[in-house]
Amino acid sequence: MPFSAQPPASGERYALSASLDNARHLSSLLRAVHFQDHATCLATASGLRVTVEDAKCIQANAFIQAEIFQEFSVQEESVMFRISLSVLLDCLTIFGTSSLPGTSTALRMCYRGYGYPLMLFLEEGGVVTVCKINTQEPDELLDFDFCSTKVVNKIILQSEGLREAFAELDMTSEVLQITMSPDKPYFRLSTFGNAGSAHLDYPRDSDLMEAFHCNQTQTNRYKVSLLKPSTKALALSCKVSIRTDAQGFLSLQYMIRNEDGQICFVEYYCCPDENITEAEL
Amino acid sequence: LSRIGDELYLEPTESGLSLRAVNSSRSAFASFLFAPLFFQLYEPGSSGPDTELFRCKVHMKSFLGIFRSLPSLEKSVGKCLILLKPRASRLVLQLHCKYGVTKTHNLAFQECERLQAVFDTQRCASRLCAPARVLTEAVVHFPPTLAEVTLGTGPGGKISLRNYVEEEAGESCRVRGPPPRLVVPSSPPPTPFPPPEPSKTMVTELWLAEDEFQSVAVAPGSHITFCFKEFRGLLSFAEASNLPLTIHFDEPGRPVIFTLDDTVLEVHLVLATLSDLQSNSQSPSTNGVSHLPAPSDDFPDDLESYMAAMETSEGGSEGPPSPTFPLRTPRPAESEPEEEEEEEEEEGAVPGTPPHKKFRSLFFGSVMTPGRPGLATTQEVLAEDSDGES
Numbered sequence: 219m220p221f222s223a224q225p226p227a228s229g230e231r232y233a234l235s236a237s238l239d240n241a242r243h244l245s246s247l248l249r250a251v252h253f254q255d256h257a258t259c260l261a262t263a264s265g266l267r268v269t270v271e272d273a274k275c276i277q278a279n280a281f282i283q284a285e286i287f288q289e290f291s292v293q294e295e296s297v298m299f300r301i302s303l304s305v306l307l308d309c310l311t312i313f314g315t316s317s318l319p320g321t322s323t324a325l326r327m328c329y330r331g332y333g334y335p336l337m338l339f340l341e342e343g344g345v346v347t348v349c350k351i352n353t354q355e356p357d358e359l360l361d362f363d364f365c366s367t368k369v370v371n372k373i374i375l376q377s378e379g380l381r382e383a384f385a386e387l388d389m390t391s392e393v394l395q396i397t398m399s400p401d402k403p404y405f406r407l408s409t410f411g412n413a414g415s416a417h418l419d420y421p422r423d424s425d426l427m428e429a430f431h432c433n434q435t436q437t438n439r440y441k442v443s444l445l446k447p448s449t450k451a452l453a454l455s456c457k458v459s460i461r462t463d464a465q466g467f468l469s470l471q472y473m474i475r476n477e478d479g480q481i482c483f484v485e486y487y488c489c490p491d492e493n494i495t496e497a498e499l
Numbered sequence: 500l501s502r503i504g505d506e507l508y509l510e511p512t513e514s515g516l517s518l519r520a521v522n523s524s525r526s527a528f529a530s531f532l533f534a535p536l537f538f539q540l541y542e543p544g545s546s547g548p549d550t551e552l553f554r555c556k557v558h559m560k561s562f563l564g565i566f567r568s569l570p571s572l573e574k575s576v577g578k579c580l581i582l583l584k585p586r587a588s589r590l591v592l593q594l595h596c597k598y599g600v601t602k603t604h605n606l607a608f609q610e611c612e613r614l615q616a617v618f619d620t621q622r623c624a625s626r627l628c629a630p631a632r633v634l635t636e637a638v639v640h641f642p643p644t645l646a647e648v649t650l651g652t653g654p655g656g657k658i659s660l661r662n663y664v665e666e667e668a669g670e671s672c673r674v675r676g677p678p679p680r681l682v683v684p685s686s687p688p689p690t691p692f693p694p695p696e697p698s699k700t701m702v703t704e705l706w707l708a709e710d711e712f713q714s715v716a717v718a719p720g721s722h723i724t725f726c727f728k729e730f731r732g733l734l735s736f737a738e739a740s741n742l743p744l745t746i747h748f749d750e751p752g753r754p755v756i757f758t759l760d761d762t763v764l765e766v767h768l769v770l771a772t773l774s775d776l777q778s779n780s781q782s783p784s785t786n787g788v789s790h791l792p793a794p795s796d797d798f799p800d801d802l803e804s805y806m807a808a809m810e811t812s813e814g815g816s817e818g819p820p821s822p823t824f825p826l827r828t829p830r831p832a833e834s835e836p837e838e839e840e841e842e843e844e845e846e847g848a849v850p851g852t853p854p855h856k857k858f859r860s861l862f863f864g865s866v867m868t869p870g871r872p873g874l875a876t877t878q879e880v881l882a883e884d885s886d887g888e889s
Contacts, residue, residue: 379598382571388564413561414589414606424599 253447502732631737651722656709
């Protein structure tokens with residue numbers, strides 16, 4: 219039940235104002251991109267996008283469409299600010315992270331505009347918490363310029379098949395090598411760690427493979443440390459699409475179903491690792 | 500096997516694949532021999548008159564990392580292919596999983612000498628056989644950190660298990676652990692550890708009746724003390740595979756051999772045992788004082804004298820505290836401090852273990868690493884001379 223205490227004074231216009239019956243719809247998605255302390259939030263009429271970047275090589279975006287919210291209104295064309303994602307998550311989960319069935323935290327979010335803090339009103343079981351989080355100038359974000367026309371190889375896999383692989387990635391390997399090919403091994407994940415090399419092969423006719431569109435054999439390497447955080451998004455998702463373009467940029471798109479069955483997306487973009495050394499295949 | 504050593508030795512033989520491990524002080528050795536029938540396919544490769552079958556060793560952790568999560572392995576892996584590729588210097592493990600997914604691991608290996616302990620169950624005076632469950636339930640009474648346990652035989656075929664307490668240690672239980680992690684000074688400490696106060700040392704003794712065992716053929720009044728951790732490792736395996744465990748032992752100081760037998764699997768665990776020494780016959784420099792009162796029937800009455808004995812035998816504990824086990828082997832007093840420090844320099848060596856080298860050769864007829872003294876007369880090194888058998 220969305221709380222009703224401390225409503226914004228009538229007549230005041232908020233650049234962004236939103237209500238959500240179950241804050242977990244937002245917090246679980248944000249956790250899936252929480253590998254840096256700060257994030258850039260962009261609110262438009264279609265919804266909220268939260269972006270996290272690292273090392274100018276990797277970018278993760280969490281999308282929560284306007285339809286997920288009970289109320290979502292953006293006054294200007296778009297509203298953008300930088301905020302501490304760690305603090306935001308702590309506030310959203312202030313009543314605890316365990317999800318008991320039947321209980322949920324209701325959220326109301328208000329942002330007056332440039333220079334103002336983000337206000338959160340959270341309520342659970344009649345208890346209300348008010349949070350004010352300072353906002354900063356938004357960072358300039360990377361544009362991976364990844365559009366469908368530039369995609370060379372694309373596969374869609376059921377997440378179940380990848381979860382264990384990512385959770386058990388050999389962290390002593392500096393890179394994760396991804397091979398996509400119309401021929402064998404079709405789709406291969408490789409690591410080169412202290413113990414030796416490891417390869418995980420998914421055949422194109424596997425039951426896990428929902429779509430297989432590989433036109434060219436490509437082998438690219440990405441820093442494991444950058445991709446490892448995507449494991450969280452993978453854990454939440456039911457399907458993942460893996461795409462590469464001609465430069466070897468990687469796009470991972472995760473389809474996530476929330477508790478109410480609504481669909482949200484998280485995507486990760488990653489640059490290929492420039493320090494290529496001879497691969498052991 | 501990982502409870503014993505950091506390296507896994509793989510030796511394909513005509514009679515099956517043998518997986519072995521030895522600990523750094525060479526006081527524990529285990530081998531698991533999987534008969535060809537255990538596998539769907541077993542090809543040990545060809546060996547000519549001059550060449551032996553190829554064998555190698557890999558890092559235990561690397562190997563175990565492949566089989567990390569047993570429940571998920573059981574759910575998702577159909578079969579496992581193991582290939583030894585000497586020319587590529589790789590041990591290949593390929594897991595064929597659900598959904599057509601294949602996981603291939605290429606492990607680097609090292610060539611190695613044949614690892615084989617010298618032991619003979621026929622030469623053991625005593626033998627016990629028990630279902631693993633009986634022993635598992637018995638050891639539950641001992642703390643998992645217990646270093647050594649004493650197995651003894653009493654009147655009426657009763658078998659006892661008791662935690663072994665060190666005399667000059669500051670604590671009664673010390674985890675042996677991987678050798679380099681022990682925190683000991685590199686030179687003998689100026690003051691020895693204070694002796695434990697008897698009131699603070701808990702002794703637990705457990706008696707099992709003969710009928711709990713499947714077979715009992717023991718020399719009465721005998722006892723042996725061996726490392727608990729390695730024993731428990733084997734016991735968990737025995738319990739999980741529901742196999743009875745046979746214990747072959749002899750006099751203190753002679754190795755104890757644990758075996759498990761199955762149609763397709765043969766397991767041996769060989770552990771060195773403490774030898775039984777009278778404390779006064781040892782010079783103080785031997786911190787391997789191990790005056791162990793023979794477990795008697797009237798143990799409760801002897802408890803006092805046992806405690807008294809512990810107090811008097813504190814001696815001078817010279818040198819770093821014994822990392823329990825290997826130090827206790829019988830040897831003439833030759834704990835040269837130089838030798839102790841030298842031992843520490845060795846990678847994986849247990850610090851401060853002068854008897855290390857001799858103990859190492861307890862089992863092994865063949866030389867493990869070049870440069871080590873190879874001892875042919877292993878049994879003699881086991882200093883029968885140094886005690887008065889009580």
